[in-house]
Amino acid sequence: MEFLVARQEAEGAGGAGGRSAGQKVTDAVTSVVKSAAAAATEAATGKSGKGESSGKGESSAKGASSGKSSGGGLVNGMDKATRKALLKARIYRANYIMWWVTTGVIGAIAILYLLRMWRAHQIRKRVAAKRAAGAAATNGKRGSALGAAHAGWANLAYVRTWPLWIYGSTSAAEWFWTAAYTGICLGVGFWGCISPIDGKLDYANPIGVVAFAQMPLIVGLASRNNVISYMTGISYEKLNYLHRASGRVCVLTTWLHTLGWFHKGLGKHGPGTKIFLSGMLGSVAVLVLWLTSFQIVRKTVYELFLFFHITMGIMFIVASYYHWPRMAEWTWIALLLWGIDRFVAFARLFFHNKTWLMWSSARHAEHSGSVVELIDDDVVRVTVNRPLFRWSPGQHAFLTMPGVAMLRYEQHPFTIVNIPDESGDVVFIFRALQGFTRRLVNRLDSTTTTDINAYIEGPYGGEGFGHGIGHGPLQQHDAVILIAGGTGISASCSQFLNTIKCSREGTTAVASCRLVWNVRSPRALSWIAPLLNAEFAKGAGSTKFHIDVYLTRSAVSDDPTVEGQKDPAQFASLEDSPEGSPAGSTENVNEKTSSTGSMGGADEKWIAAAGISPTVAQIVQFHKGRSPLETIIRDDTLNATGEGDGVGVAVCGPTSLSMAARDAVVAVNRPSAIAAGHQQEIHFHSEVFGW
Structure with missing residues (x-):
């Protein structure tokens, strides 16, 4: 690496005249070798700088000759050109270390993902074969220290969230990966700022190289079609927090580079020069991009956020290219990743929509x-x-x-x-x-x-190429609870329909699947009635299905509390209350006794209005109030047989719904109960509206 950078420095150094590029490289390499040999000789003979000065040896003479061409004297037996080359090599090595660590972590996660996919496949295969043979369900619950440890870790790292100032609530895992990546980048960046010759710290240029090195990762993680998602099973929208982390590092290091140069003095790179104008343009662009990326901007004026994100991003990359062309490889890699993403996206669009036929x-x-x-x-x-x-x-x-x-x-x-x-x-x-x-x-x-x-x-979205085997991410669990709020039913309904299909085909380990829907009006059931009717008409297999519709009057969101508080006044003006259902009642319209219990008049009217078939009607229950998530999750977890991989809880809806579900899972998913064999581990999946 030192020779590579020495070559670049030699090509740009003065005193070379009309020599060929090959001669320049040879001279630069020879200079490094001779300097290293001289330093080794001095260390072996115990010569000091003073002795060197008085002795006027051959090494000193050659060093002086070499130093004359670069305009600098000797330091530790090295001329100025050699010192600059070694410092530049250290800077480059620092950024390569960052990428080596990142690649290693991605590889480890990819291996874990493959092992997880293999394990899920084996569980589905084993349980499905047992049911196909007609074997009765057995209690597979058993104490598991490993499961208890994993549950405790998952609760702390992934399920529970913590406030992160203006960035909203964030899981500890996201905190960790963000902090770890930022620490690695800044750590290796400042390590590269330390001169290997005299130990002096000059952070202005080296930290700017760190900003350049962020561009491929920022663009790659923002791409829908990125290799990291396919390798790790983590979809691009779930990798977005690392995209943001890399972006913040880029903003920080860009401005450290800018302010560092203002502090040390611009010299010949002052206002009016290309390097100054392009540098300030890039610095302002990345700052505006960051300021318009906060959650409040994304939620209130998403299209404005998107406009600034794209235009400022392009402006930063172009400005960086003209600011320091020697680092152009980072900008070209970023543009290549963007081009691959757009090409794959266009190919998908062209193929799926039969675009070649639209000329007619x-x-x-x-x-x-x-x-x-x-x-x-x-x-x-x-x-x-x-x-x-x-x-x-x-x-x-x-x-x-x-x-x-x-x-x-x-x-x-x-x-x-x-x-x-x-x-x-x-x-x-x-x-x-x-x-x-x-x-x-x-x-x-x-x-x-x-x-x-x-x-x-x-x-x-989903779980990368693991979906290619034809199963969703929940089919290895013993019990599945799907929680939806309002139009978040889209994700939950597709998982529910897929479980019906897999149960019919005998390719699932799920013994019980419950859909919990928090919605304002019973009319909402008509949104998905045609899909439910069609799928159940084909057969539902051996899995037990339940649909619980909780009717709220929230004008803001269809979100539950953890324990389903029911305020009588909340329903005092319920326009959708049918005859036979007191407007101020806080009891369930139909008290649930079993999945096929007799339905009250309210349920019958609402189900008829929704167009639900008699088969589906047997598993539908309406309730007033917000869903008591902790009670629901605890009951289904205790009733799980333990044949599959614990209990899967998947939530899709507003942030408040996700937070309530997370709190409920943490309350029920107790490591002590899992270790004692009293319950199965709970695996949490979350999809949230927005970014």
Whole structure:
């Protein structure tokens, strides 16, 4: 590495005249070797700097000759050009160390992911074979010190969240990885700032190199199609916190570099020079990008955030390239990763939408059409028929509607509510808020419109290539609890439908699957009624299914408390209360005695209005109030047989819903009970609205 940088320095040094590049490299390498030999000789003979000066030896003479061409004297037997070359080599090595550590961690996580996928497959295979043979369920609960330790670790690191000032609540694992990455970058960065010759610290340039080295990771982690997701099973949106961590390191090191130069003096790089103008442009661009990336901006003016994120990001990369062209490899790698992502995304779009057939006006409508329905107050269902499109439960796709978008081909992510079938339909359900979704509702001529062109690109999310084996991420568990709030039903419904399908085909370990839906009105059940009816009509296998609909009156969000508080006044003006259901009642409309218990008049009216089939009606229960998540999770966990891999709890909805579910899981997932064999471990999965 020292020779590589010495070569670069030699090529830029004066006193070379018209010599060839090969001669320059030879001279630079020879200088390093001779200097090292001289230093070794001095150490062996005990000569000091004073002796060297008085002795006028050959080494000193040669060093002086070498130093003359570079304009500097000797320090520790090395001329100025050699010292600069070695310092630059140290800086480069520091950044390569950062990338070696990052690559090693990614490789370790990839190995763990493969082992986890193999274990899940073995559990599904074993339990499914046992059920196919007609064997009765047995109590597989047994004390597990390893399971107890893992539960305690998961509660602390992943499930429980902690406030992080303006960044919202963050898990300890995200804290750790963010702090570890930042520490590694700054640690190796400042290590590279220390001169290997005299030990002096000069951080301005070395810390700027750290900023350059962040660009490939920032762009790579922001890409939907990135190799890290496929290797580790961690989808790009869940890697986003590392994208943010790398971005913060880039902002910090960029401004340390900028302020460092202001502190030491700009010299010949002052205002008006290309290096100054490009440097200030890049510094301001990355600062604006950071300031417009806070959660409050993303939630309130998402399209403005997206505009600044893209434009400022491009401006920073271009400015960095012109600021110091010798570091251009980092910018080219970042642009290459962006190009690969866009190429793969375009290929998906081209293939799934049969774009090659759209040149014919007669076939354009057939392959770009969509059905848009206003199925409830501000709730939209979009159906596009794409037979070539395949996805796994819980995944999402990007929807493009040129006739609705502000920017013609802008894309918006929505979770797919159904699972693949022979019809080829892809269904999305979402609530119209502002921006694109509000424009779509305003575009409707009636409750149903079929003349809006739509294109989908994806799928994304889920658990990487592990979905390729045809199973969702929950099918190895003994019991599954799906918790949804409002239109968060999209992810939960697809997982529920997939469990029905896997149970029918005998490819799941799930013995019990419960869907808990917090929603404002019983009318909401009609959103997914056609999907439930169609899937149950094909058969449900041996898994026991339950659907609990909790009716809230929250105008802000469909979020539960941990223990389902029920305020009588909350329901005093419930417009949807049918006859026979007192408006102020705080009791369940139908007290649940079993999954197929007799239904009260309220349930019957609401189920009939939703269009639920008699088969599905047997497993549906309505409740007033917010779901008592801790009670639900505890009951289903204690009733789990232990044949599968514990209990899976998956939540999708607003942040408040995710927080309530996390608190409930931590309260129930007790390491002491798992170690004693009283219950199974709980595995938590979360999808949250927004970024």
